[in-house]
Amino acid sequence: xxxxxxxxxxxxxxxxxxxxxxxxxxxxxxxxxxxxxxxxxxxxxxxxxxxxxxxxxxxxxxxxxxxxxxxxxxxxxxxxxxxxxxxxxxxxxxxxxxxxxxxxxxxxxxxxxxxxxxxxxxxxxxxxxxxxxxxxxxxxxxxxxxxxxxxxxxxxxxxxxxxxxxxxxxxxxxxxxxxxxxxxxxxxxxxxxxxxxxxxxxxxxxxxxxxxxxxxxxxxxxxxxxxxxxxxxxxxxxxxxxxxxxxxxxxxxxxxx
Amino acid sequence: xxxxxxxxxxxxxxxxxxxxxxxxxxxxxxxxxxxxxxxxxxxxxxxxxxxxxxxxxxxxxxxxxxxxxxxxxxxxxxxxxxxxxxxxxxxxxxxxxxxxxxxxxxxxxxxxxxxxxxxxxxxxxxxxxxxxxxxxxxxxxxxxxxxxxxxxxxxxxxxxxxxxxxxxxxxxxxxxxxxxxxxxxxxxxxxxxxxxxxxxxxxxxxxxxxxxxxxxxxxxxxxxxxxxxxxxxxxxxxxxxxxxxxxxxxxxxxxxxxxxxxxxxxxxxxxxxxxxxxxxxxxxxxxxxxxxxxxxxxxxxxxxxxxxxxxxxxxxxxxxxxxxxxxxxxxxxxxxxxxxxxxxxxxxxxxxxxxxxxxxxxxx
Numbered sequence: 090x091x092x093x094x095x096x097x098x099x100x101x102x103x104x105x106x107x108x109x110x111x112x113x114x115x116x117x118x119x120x121x122x123x124x125x126x127x128x129x130x131x132x133x134x135x136x137x138x139x140x141x142x143x144x145x146x147x148x149x150x151x152x153x154x155x156x157x158x159x160x161x162x163x164x165x166x167x168x169x170x171x172x173x174x175x176x177x178x179x180x181x182x183x184x185x186x187x188x189x190x191x192x193x194x195x196x197x198x199x200x201x202x203x204x205x206x207x208x209x210x211x212x213x214x215x216x217x218x219x220x221x222x223x224x225x226x227x228x229x230x231x232x233x234x235x236x237x238x239x240x241x242x243x244x245x246x247x248x249x250x251x252x253x254x255x256x257x258x259x260x261x262x263x264x265x266x267x268x269x270x271x272x273x274x275x276x277x278x279x280x281x282x283x284x285x286x287x288x289x290x291x292x293x294x295x296x297x298x299x300x301x302x303x304x305x306x307x308x309x310x311x312x313x314x315x316x317x318x319x320x321x322x323x324x325x326x327x328x329x330x331x332x333x334x335x336x337x338x339x340x341x342x343x344x345x346x
Numbered sequence: 347x348x349x350x351x352x353x354x355x356x357x358x359x360x361x362x363x364x365x366x367x368x369x370x371x372x373x374x375x376x377x378x379x380x381x382x383x384x385x386x387x388x389x390x391x392x393x394x395x396x397x398x399x400x401x402x403x404x405x406x407x408x409x410x411x412x413x414x415x416x417x418x419x420x421x422x423x424x425x426x427x428x429x430x431x432x433x434x435x436x437x438x439x440x441x442x443x444x445x446x447x448x449x450x451x452x453x454x455x456x457x458x459x460x461x462x463x464x465x466x467x468x469x470x471x472x473x474x475x476x477x478x479x480x481x482x483x484x485x486x487x488x489x490x491x492x493x494x495x496x497x498x499x500x501x502x503x504x505x506x507x508x509x510x511x512x513x514x515x516x517x518x519x520x521x522x523x524x525x526x527x528x529x530x531x532x533x534x535x536x537x538x539x540x541x542x543x544x545x546x547x548x549x550x551x552x553x554x555x556x557x558x559x560x561x562x563x564x565x566x567x568x569x570x571x572x573x574x575x576x577x578x579x580x581x582x583x584x585x586x587x588x589x590x591x592x593x594x595x596x597x598x599x600x601x602x603x604x605x606x607x608x609x610x611x612x613x614x615x616x617x618x619x620x621x622x623x624x625x626x627x628x629x630x631x632x633x634x635x636x637x638x639x640x641x642x643x644x645x646x647x648x649x650x651x652x653x654x655x656x657x658x659x660x661x662x663x664x665x666x667x668x669x670x671x672x673x674x675x676x677x678x679x680x681x682x683x684x685x686x687x688x689x690x691x692x693x694x695x696x697x698x699x700x701x702x703x704x705x706x707x708x709x710x
Contacts, residue, residue: 142599166605173599179453180595180650185355193593194605198653205359209352221355240596244604 092154093118093248093280094139099148101134102304108134109145110304116297118247119278121271123291126301127325132284133174133252135301139282140171140250152248166194169248170241174256176233181224184217187236191243211242215269231262238266242273248280249273256286263287267294292316293337300324312338322346366654369647373661380665381435384672385427389680392419400424430565434671434685435664436573437562437626441633442640442663443577444623446656447584449641450591451612452521458637459623462528465634466535467506468627471498472557473542477550492564495557496628503624506531511616560631560686562671569629576625580618581660587611588652595650633686635693636663636670643700666693 094116101109108131116122124132137143139150141157150157152168160168170191178187188211192204212218215235225233234254241249251270255263271294274281285291291298292312300308300315302324308315316338321329330341385397400416400423402408412420441459448457459465475498513527539558543551590611593601598608623637640663641655648658667685670692674685 137599140599140603142602162602162605162607164605166603169603171600171603173597176596176600178595179449179455180645182595182650185359186649186651187596190593190596190604193589196589198589200359202356205356206352209355212355213352237596237600240600 091118092116093152094282095151095154096139097149097151099135099138099145099150101131101138101143101145107146108304109138112148112304112306114299114306114309116280116282118280119274120296121274121281121283121294122297122299123283123285123295124299124301125285125288125291126307129303130301130324131304132301136171136250136252136282136284139248140169141165142171163194166244168246169250170244170246172234172237172241172249172251172254174252176237178225181226184212184220184223184225184228184236184239187225188212188217188239188243191240194244207245208243211239214242215239216265230257231259231266234258234262234266238269246279248282250282252284253286254283255290263290270294288316288321288340289338292340316340366648370654370657370661373658373665377435377661377665377668380668380672381431384431384668385423387672387676388422388427390422392422397423401428426565429567429570430562430671430675431668432570433565433573433629434562434668436570436577437630437633438636438640438663438665438667439660440573440577440580440622440626440663441637441667442644442659443581443584443656444619444626445637445663446641446644446652446659447591447615447619450594450652450655451615452525453594453597454521454525455642456638457525457528459619459627460532460634460637461525463506463510463531463535464503464620464623465627465632466532466539468499468503468624469558469632470506470535470538470542471495471500471502472628472631473539473554474498474502476554476557477542477546496569499628500624502535503627504620506535507616507620507624511613556684557631558686559684560633560689561674561682561684562630563675563682564629573625573629577622580622581656583618584615585653585656587615588656591615591652592650631684631686633667633689635689635697636667639693639697640666642697646700 092115096112096114099109099112100107112135124135126132134143138145152160152165157165185208188208189200189204192200192208196204212221215238217232217235217239220228220232225236228236234257238251238254249270254266254270258266267290270281270283273279283291283295295312297310298312298315299306300320307324308320313333316331318329318331321327321331321340326346328343328346330343332339332341382394382397386392386394396416396419400420403410403412403420404424445458448459448462449455472495475495479494510524510527510531514524517523543554546554590601590606593604593606594608602608627633641659644655644658644662648654667689670688671685674683674688677683
């Protein structure tokens with residue numbers, strides 16, 4: 090499988106209190122990768138470094154073999170999309186207009202039929218068809234999150250990054266969104282990188298997990314290799330019982346240690 | 347891929363596009379008609395036919411001799427009313443366009459040349475020119491004074507914006523910081539204006555109060571000639587940033603991952619907007635409300651896409667200020683009311699009305 094992202098010795102923030110302290114990893118295409126770890130372990134910062142929202146102090150990120158800094162803003166926006174934890178609009182947009190903004194890297198001034206076709210495709214892919222003309226402030230949190238994902242998908246990215254995409258959603262929307270993302274990685278060969286809090290969901294929907302602790306990668310690999318009782322104890326400070334369930338790992342947190 | 351629904355989406359979008367373009371065309375037509383009508387009324391009424399004759403006479407460079415009546419009409423129209431109508435439209439367009447862009451880059455419905463300190467900077471500049479100019483340096487206001495007021499107002503308006511922007515940069519350039527810094531700088535300059543008022547003599551105080559209320563009575567072709575190119579150039583560049591502004595509506599992080607260089611774009615937009623607003627206010631004095639109301643009404647009628655919102659705000663701003671100024675000079679003719687009073691007097695209740703009446707919230 091082709092390597093999409095190659096991260097080498099990444100540092101963010103200085104000294105022993107740094108947020109990221111020497112991260113090196115490689116991520117291949119066509120998979121869902123989840124970054125997990127306790128609060129303040131540097132998950133979101135790592136994602137933001139990859140999305141070039143913040144610049145690391147040290148280290149190198151290569152996207153498809155080319156340094157991330159060598160991409161122009163527009164070039165990068167065609168390669169990767171980013172969905173923040175929550176979005177707020179000052180002035181209400183319709184769902185169609187919001188998704189159309191994702192075509193920005195591909196447009197100059199006018200909107201082509203192809204742009205609109207992609208917007209229509211993405212909208213129906215996410216099941217937003219009935220809400221096409223609604224305004225974002227009329228939607229529920231789950232629907233808004235789907236619009237944000239649709240906007241990123243309209244960029245036609247090869248790498249899609251999402252910061253806690255399920256944190257504001259009810260259980261049904263959580264499953265729907267993760268199902269869609271998994272589907273996407275299979276069908277279009279995209280690399281989907283998530284920051285997730287829920288370990289069971291992360292294990293169930295990810296091909297690989299990155300477990301972070303205090304700015305370093307504590308473990309990385311298949312969910313069942315990463316989420317062991319020992320690792321959970323070392324990283325989260327929690328005694329846990331982990332069993333193989335019907336749909337993936339089941340993690341029962343017993344008590345803090 | 348659902349072909350049928352996609353076709354429906356394309357069709358709907360194209361139809362919507364045509365509708366918006368027609369709306370802009372209608373606004374432009376209304377603006378021109380109102381402008382021409384405004385020329386016919388005033389202390390001396392002039393028949394529409396005579397207006398057309400005078401304008402055509404000028405435009406065609408005709409050397410046909412004119413009657414005495416025609417010469418008088420020519421003077422009233424060409425030297426008094428037409429430059430005033432043009433200045434009104436330009437000023438309204440500049441203030442409204444500035445408001446729309448400021449609201450966009452700050453992602454705040456309250457942003458306009460006032461809240462960002464441009465207006466109070468200009469007020470302080472004008473005040474110092476009027477008060478210090480007449481009392482300290484003994485300048486004759488009518489002659490050099492006018493130029494000094496305009497230049498000073500412009501300089502201080504720009505200085506206010508630079509101060510606001512630097513404060514925000516120091517703190518990391520977040521939108522809220524810009525707005526708060528704008529409010530703080532506004533108060534600072536307002537205090538300066540109050541001090542000027544307190545220490546000024548009667549004559550200067552009268553001039554200052556007049557300036558602060560805002561008016562288009564000083565309209566000349568020379569001011570139109572300065573404002574027009576500034577406005578056109580700023581607007582053309584700002585229109586190029588329409589998609590960037592659209593992208594920014596989803597937040598700075600999203601905009602940057604969509605390929606927008608947020609800090610550069612914000613700086614360029616702020617410079618252009620300050621240039622347009624400051625040069626306008628320098629000539630007209632403080633005219634409130636147009637800069638905030640016109641973008642909000644535009645958003646309701648044409649939506650939030652900045653490719654349409656910017657031209658719509660400009661046209662509507664020009665139209666509103668033209669109407670207000672026509673009222674200002676005709677309601678109590680031959681006495682004139684400062685147009686700033688009219689815009690706020692009619693604008694505020696109207697704005698409150700649409701706030702309550704509107705179906706969809708204009709901001710989330």
